Amino acid sequence: MKDHNYIPQKAKVVERESLSPDCLGLKIRFPKNYQFNFHPGQFVMVSVPGFSEVPIGITTAPDKNDFEIGVRSAGTVTKKIVSLMVGDDIYINGPFGNGFPLQKMKGKNIVIIAAGIGIFPLRSLIRYLGNNKKIFKSLTIFVGSKCPESLIYKKEYKEWEKFAKVYTTVDSCGPTWDGCIGNITTLFDKNKINKGSLMIACGPPIIYKSIINRYVGKSIAENDLYFMLERKMKCGVGKCQHCTCGELYVCTDGPVFSYDQIKYNTEALS
Amino acid sequence: MAKVIFENNLKELALSLSKDAKVFAPVKTHPNSTYSQYSFVEFSKEMELVIDYPTTNLPPKEFLLPPKDILFTYSNGQSQSPVIEKKVIFGLSYEDLYGVEKLTKLFSSPIKDDHFLEIKDSTLIIGADHFSPPKSLNFDLYLQKINSEIYVGHAGTKKGSQILKNSLFKNQEIKIPKVSKKKDLLLSNPDLPKIIMKSKDHPVWNDLAKICLGCGICSYVCPLCYCFEIDDEIDITKDDICSTKCRTWDSCMLNSFAETNAGNFRGELSERIYNWYFHKFVRMPKEYGFSGCVDCNRCVIFCPAKINYRNTLMRLVKDWESKNERS
Numbered sequence: 238m239k240d241h242n243y244i245p246q247k248a249k250v251v252e253r254e255s256l257s258p259d260c261l262g263l264k265i266r267f268p269k270n271y272q273f274n275f276h277p278g279q280f281v282m283v284s285v286p287g288f289s290e291v292p293i294g295i296t297t298a299p300d301k302n303d304f305e306i307g308v309r310s311a312g313t314v315t316k317k318i319v320s321l322m323v324g325d326d327i328y329i330n331g332p333f334g335n336g337f338p339l340q341k342m343k344g345k346n347i348v349i350i351a352a353g354i355g356i357f358p359l360r361s362l363i364r365y366l367g368n369n370k371k372i373f374k375s376l377t378i379f380v381g382s383k384c385p386e387s388l389i390y391k392k393e394y395k396e397w398e399k400f401a402k403v404y405t406t407v408d409s410c411g412p413t414w415d416g417c418i419g420n421i422t423t424l425f426d427k428n429k430i431n432k433g434s435l436m437i438a439c440g441p442p443i444i445y446k447s448i449i450n451r452y453v454g455k456s457i458a459e460n461d462l463y464f465m466l467e468r469k470m471k472c473g474v475g476k477c478q479h480c481t482c483g484e485l486y487v488c489t490d491g492p493v494f495s496y497d498q499i500k501y502n503t504e505a506l507s
Numbered sequence: 508m509a510k511v512i513f514e515n516n517l518k519e520l521a522l523s524l525s526k527d528a529k530v531f532a533p534v535k536t537h538p539n540s541t542y543s544q545y546s547f548v549e550f551s552k553e554m555e556l557v558i559d560y561p562t563t564n565l566p567p568k569e570f571l572l573p574p575k576d577i578l579f580t581y582s583n584g585q586s587q588s589p590v591i592e593k594k595v596i597f598g599l600s601y602e603d604l605y606g607v608e609k610l611t612k613l614f615s616s617p618i619k620d621d622h623f624l625e626i627k628d629s630t631l632i633i634g635a636d637h638f639s640p641p642k643s644l645n646f647d648l649y650l651q652k653i654n655s656e657i658y659v660g661h662a663g664t665k666k667g668s669q670i671l672k673n674s675l676f677k678n679q680e681i682k683i684p685k686v687s688k689k690k691d692l693l694l695s696n697p698d699l700p701k702i703i704m705k706s707k708d709h710p711v712w713n714d715l716a717k718i719c720l721g722c723g724i725c726s727y728v729c730p731l732c733y734c735f736e737i738d739d740e741i742d743i744t745k746d747d748i749c750s751t752k753c754r755t756w757d758s759c760m761l762n763s764f765a766e767t768n769a770g771n772f773r774g775e776l777s778e779r780i781y782n783w784y785f786h787k788f789v790r791m792p793k794e795y796g797f798s799g800c801v802d803c804n805r806c807v808i809f810c811p812a813k814i815n816y817r818n819t820l821m822r823l824v825k826d827w828e829s830k831n832e833r834s
Contacts, residue, residue: 242578242579242588242621242622243578243579243622243737243752243754244578244579244586244588245586247584284739284752286581286739286741286750287739287741287750288739289737289738289739290737290739309768311768312768326584441769467767467769468765468767468772469764469765469766469767469772471735471736471737472735472737474618475617475618476613476614476618476620476733476735477734477735477736477737477757478733478734478735478757478759478786479734479736479757479764479765480765481782481786481790482772483785483789483790484789484790484793489617503707504772504773504778504782507772
């Protein structure tokens with residue numbers, strides 16, 4: 238691992254797009270000649286001078302010079318970040334974390350489960366798989382959201398459907414929605430998945446419990462089930478102690494963990 | 508031939524070092540305190556050096572990982588690292604030397620924390636205690652107390668050897684006694700990590716939560732509690748955007764420590780207390796091969812609820828042993 242001096246790299250916001258009533262997508266560009274390599278599933282520490290920094294997942298595949306992040310306006314820092322305009326400076330440190338197990342995906346049936354803003358980091362994986370269709374056997378994407386308006390990246394579903402089956406559900410809706418209604422487990426009931434699939438989920442911990450009850454010991458092996466954990470992260474390099482779960486650091490051992498890694502970890506799935 | 512210095516010359520030695528660097532030495536700062544009367548302060552000639560003190564209020568961590576430390580400053584879109592000043596920490600006890608040693612290892616791997624190591628490299632470490640100089644420890648100079656008047660200097664680095672050339676040190680034939688610190692059977696119990704790892708459901712954590720105030724003082728006074736927060740501070744008196752990225756002490760005992768927008772992952776005090784012990788006696792041994800305690804006793808002295816970590820450990824060990832005897 239490289240040494241760390243906590244000094245971030247200055248970059249620019251080159252595009253901004255409203256993704257839902259409280260979420261924004263930002264495209265970020267580093268200065269020419271700055272090397273920035275990442276794996277899908279890694280995150281960056283994003284800061285604006287005077288407003289501290291927050292860990293944010295990368296939402297694009299590592300195929301271009303720019304990269305994108307998705308931000309939900311929630312706290313002081315994220316509120317500042319969503320107020321940034323095209324041309325504004327933004328400061329980036331990273332990438333940090335392990336990323337998704339891409340090597341294990343070869344020849345596999347892959348199931349992606351995204352609840353709410355859990356779609357942000359998973360979009361990086363979906364795009365990566367879209368660029369590398371030959372490596373996997375099939376791809377199923379379950380997306381759940383509170384309402385149709387907060388279904389993030391819905392414009393991209395058509396593109397995703399070229400290489401994946403995409404199923405969506407919303408908790409509640411108006412009369413114009415003709416899709417599935419109910420929480421994300423509704424999709425599990427309606428759509429069978431192949432035994433031996435590799436499953437990756439990101440969302441609130443409560444859905445992880447449903448996934449474990451539903452699939453572990455039946456169609457998914459414990460080491461083929463992956464969860465992304467969210468914790469407070471301040472340093473990104475396993476020092477500050479904020480993100481620990483028992484013996485694990487979410488920022489360096491994760492944020493992507495297989496179920497067999499955290500099965501007996503009393504803090505991970507709390 | 509040993510390099511010997513008389514106790515009444517130690518003050519002069521400390522002052523001689525202050526020509527090149529800020530010297531922090533133990534002084535009686537709180538004569539009426541029921542906690543600790545001594546602190547490391549920037550030493551000057553009107554002060555009285557107290558080399559044989561029970562313990563200081565704050566550990567030497569306060570100089571290597573300051574309570575509030577500027578990592579860098581932004582001004583006009585440029586970041587600038589702070590100038591690290593030269594320091595001497597004079598008169599560290601045996602336990603505090605261990606604290607410095609372990610703290611340095613914590614910030615040296617698996618990634619190197621450049622900022623911490625820069626501060627450490629600019630700091631001269633001078634220990635003083637009556638034990639023989641421990642071989643495994645890194646110090647620049649160690650002053651071993653032989654009797655009420657005499658200290659023998661042991662150099663640990665080239666910088667330490669240079670100090671021994673000071674005329675305050677005399678060459679003298681002297682028998683240097685071997686004084687080892689007694690092995691602490693509780694803290695060196697090899698089963699301790701396993702016992703604590705498996706004690707999550709032990710009633711001790713709820714019992715402690717009933718009396719603990721969750722104030723975090725045990726972390727602040729610990730030579731090895733190093734969890735930190737990183738935040739920005741802004742200078743509104745300047746026209747240009749000028750902000751500083753600060754690293755400040757934090758404590759895993761505080762309610763906000765694991766709080767996110769998605770919820771508080773350690774909302775119960777009993778969970779936070781367990782994590783405090785888990786870090787010191789499970790996570791740190793696994794990561795670095797040593798526990799996060801040097802037995803300096805500061806957390807016991809300062810705890811407003813009079814919690815003694817040794818009682819907690821003893822209860823866990825005792826229950827573990829009696830459970831194993833039964834099975």
